[in-house]
Amino acid sequence: MPTLKILPESRISQVASGTGLLEASLTAGVELPQACGGRASCTTCRVLVKEGAAGLSPLRLAEREMLAESGLLGRYRLACQARVLGDVVVERPPWPWLEGVDPTTGEGMHRE
Secondary structure, eight states, X not given: OOXXXXXXXXXXXXXXXXXXXXXXXXXXXXXXXXXXXXXXXSOTTEEEEEEOGGGBOOOOHHHHHHHHHTTOTTTEEETTTOEEOSOXXXXXXXXXXXXXXXXXXXXXXXXX
């Protein structure tokens, strides 16, 4: 079974070959945001492939076009499209709202 590691949490999980990266991330305990319902029409679920790019399914046309349009084609994949076929290490983008930053304005949020 392939091993998936998700950074920066360093969560490691073994998943069945062919499992979608989005589902595999949940198995590892990391819920990646998603906005398009898995149609490759946004980049909300993008991850940076740090190691093992060959351990992911080949890019399909819709994913390739969305990543190219967003300037992310190369080392990024959409978790809603990629399938885990072998060992891979991915890094999720920073989530400002977990760091006390309002994602709509970029300003600090007050916690009471």
